[in-house]
Amino acid sequence: MIKMYDLAGADKNRRFSPYCWRIRMALAHKRLNVECMPWHFTEKDKIKFSGQERVPVLIDGSNTISDSWEIAKYLESAYPDRPSLKLDNGEVLFIKFWSETVLHPELLQMLVLDIHDNLSLEDQSYFRESREKMLGKTLEEVVANRQEQLPRIQKLLTPLRSTLSKQEYLSGETPGFSDYIVFGAFQWARCVSGFSILNADDIVYKWRDKMLNIYEGLALSAVGYRV
């Protein structure tokens, strides 16, 4: 069976990496089973064989692939007869970079302390040190006024909201990897934080709800918060 190293919290069933969630959803899309092995930030040694220090790392027989984009491409080429992730749509790459450079940083500013609080003790000190250095503030200072940041994130979601008001999924009438990329960010939030980012009357919330429920509620049943 395919195996994947998956970022976990102190509770090893709390799996919250947005990059790992993309792949969990992509595997389900392709009807491929996977054994997800919990991995913690400070367990660099465990994945050293992959030649780098981040998850997801996918192991499929004799193949080891890291980086979520490379994994998605691998799945497309190794399982061409399974439902397509629609990676041939060039615009998916734009969605990827929009998610990673616009949406993720904005969410991180709201979630960073909740992420910390859900980590194992060893990971907590690593995480605090590296993130405080990156953000130039204590984690507590970063999230202090997150309520006031909500209008900014609502505005930033405008292209997503407008798209979903015209069609069922980002990828069109059926979901594709672009949906899993953006959903991964919201699932990241949901798995670590009870802070409510989306309003229930938002079409983005409704789309996220569909994503939570597909594949027999794979994402809905994950350890997380009911937001």
Next chain:
Amino acid sequence: MIKMYDLAGADKNRRFSPYCWRIRMALAHKRLNVECMPWHFTEKDKIKFSGQERVPVLIDGSNTISDSWEIAKYLESAYPDRPSLKLDNGEVLFIKFWSETVLHPELLQMLVLDIHDNLSLEDQSYFRESREKMLGKTLEEVVANRQEQLPRIQKLLTPLRSTLSKQEYLSGETPGFSDYIVFGAFQWARCVSGFSILNADDIVYKWRDKMLNIYEGLALSAVGYRV
């Protein structure tokens, strides 16, 4: 022959609408000839037959279509044997809304006075009044510190820049409507203003250069500024 009402300045050969440019490029993509008829903001009567007050308006035999997105969909369905605009990629709609709600407003703040200055006298008063009402400032105030806005637009182009560093076009290995949508915004800028937005060493500049040169330099040869 297909005809299109196309926004024009005081110089009737200056055609600068980003929405019209999408369609000019899409028509060239489909190897369809078009007669572009100059139209001014205050000539609402001329396009009244289309049931609305904006260009582009496309006339193909007995069909009249307005709204650039509807026109693109029409071209795909009416000319299915011509090269595809790849509108089936659901993510194109996200690119459209990103362009219209993120990129256009930012560019408008830099270009609005230059647009004004290139309009016919009648259009100038209409344009000034409507845009000053919309922006809540005089046109001169809006553009006063546009040099200082450049870092903001550079940052905002990050997802586009990252995408184009990985593949030739937004749409993948060949251009599609998503490229024409975003290019339309830069062509809008280039047709009305000598203000330089992109640096020559920027991959976005290089992509724009390719777009200017395709279809026998259709966009390059348009009346505009060498920026």
